[in-house]
Amino acid sequence: MSVVGDDSIEVTGVATLDEAGPGxxxxxxxxxxxxxxxxxxxxxxxxxxxxxxxxxxxxxxxDPYFTFCRVVVELVGHRKHPFVGVHxxxxxxxxxxxGPGTTIYPFAFVGPRATVGANCILYPGACVYDECVxxxxxxxxxxxxxxxxxxxxxxxxxxHHKIPQVGNVIVESDVEFGSCSTAQRATLGSTVLGxxxxxxxxxxxxxxxxxxxxxxxxxxxxxxxxxxxxxxxxMAGQVGVTGHLKIGSNIRVGAQSGVMDDLVDxxxxxxSPAVDMKEARKIYVATFKLPELVKRVRELERxxxxxxxxxxxxxxxxNAISDQRPID
Numbered sequence: 001m002s003v004v005g006d007d008s009i010e011v012t013g014v015a016t017l018d019e020a021g022p023g024x025x026x027x028x029x030x031x032x033x034x035x036x037x038x039x040x041x042x043x044x045x046x047x048x049x050x051x052x053x054x055x056x057x058x059x060x061x062x063d064p065y066f067t068f069c070r071v072v073v074e075l076v077g078h079r080k081h082p083f084v085g086v087h088x089x090x091x092x093x094x095x096x097x098x099g100p101g102t103t104i105y106p107f108a109f110v111g112p113r114a115t116v117g118a119n120c121i122l123y124p125g126a127c128v129y130d131e132c133v134x135x136x137x138x139x140x141x142x143x144x145x146x147x148x149x150x151x152x153x154x155x156x157x158x159x160h161h162k163i164p165q166v167g168n169v170i171v172e173s174d175v176e177f178g179s180c181s182t183a184q185r186a187t188l189g190s191t192v193l194g195x196x197x198x199x200x201x202x203x204x205x206x207x208x209x210x211x212x213x214x215x216x217x218x219x220x221x222x223x224x225x226x227x228x229x230x231x232x233x234x235m236a237g238q239v240g241v242t243g244h245l246k247i248g249s250n251i252r253v254g255a256q257s258g259v260m261d262d263l264v265d266x267x268x269x270x271x272s273p274a275v276d277m278k279e280a281r282k283i284y285v286a287t288f289k290l291p292e293l294v295k296r297v298r299e300l301e302r303x304x305x306x307x308x309x310x311x312x313x314x315x316x317x318x319n320a321i322s323d324q325r326p327i328d
Contacts, residue, residue: 209225231250251269
């Protein structure tokens with residue numbers, strides 16, 4: 001990172017480009033908003049290499065959003081918790097293990113033989129079922145559930161018989177769950193979420209899934225059982241993934257997509273069923289032309305019908321003329 005402008009100014013806060021004042025640091029991560037540099041009153045702005053603004057002080061780097069992240073941590077820091085340890089209104093089973101520096105808020109639950117690592121945060125309503133394991137620095141926001149039964153039933157004679165879910169969930173270190181998200185325990189073995197993976201609100205991880213390291217699963221993603229993902233997979237909001245699939249590494253899945261087949265490494269997909277993103281965009285563009293295409297097809301159908309009627313009429317006239325000819 002390099003500083004362009006006055007490196008002696010004092011900044012004490014952070015804000016958006018529109019709301020920042022002389023004592024604030026703002027950021028520009030999307031070139032779509034470059035015109036706002038002309039009107040911002042920020043004391044300094046985090047920008048990407050190559051961005052210039054004559055009257056502003058700039059913090060220039062390859063990744064301005066990460067630079068801004070570092071600034072926020074330095075100036076404001078992360079949320080300060082009112083206590084460390086287990087709140088009297090939380091319940092931790094006597095057979096469970098809780099690491100040092102962990103904060104467990106009121107009405108959170110840690111079940112029998114569960115393990116919670118060091119420096120974790122369990123917000124109100126978070127539940128860790130029996131025998132599940134959390135690594136260090138795991139964050140469970142309100143009403144998140146780790147280790148509920150997988151959706152497993154054997155249908156026999158028209159009756160759905162519950163299959164005992166005898167596995168568990170292992171959440172590795174530095175994983176964060178948004179509010180009301182769930183990870184189902186495996187029928188056999190373990191459901192696993194890899195180090196550094198982040199989940200938004202209302203995300204469902206099915207039983208027996210193996211989620212790779214540093215995945216980003218945005219709100220309302222649903223992954224069916226026994227699916228695995230590689231590293232650095234991003235799934236946008238409302239993505240659905242069927243079960244027993246193998247999703248590679250470095251993959252991006254666009255919002256509201258339905259993934260129904262295995263995906264190899266380093267692809268971007270979109271749509272339902274999900275296809276290559278470039279192909280999906282062509283399909284979406286074509287859908288906007290459907291009303292015009294339908295109109296043209298109907299016109300062609302009417303023209304074909306008219307031509308058929310004309311042909312039939314000509315044929316009848318020719319037959320009539322043929323019938324009137326004298327027979328030699």
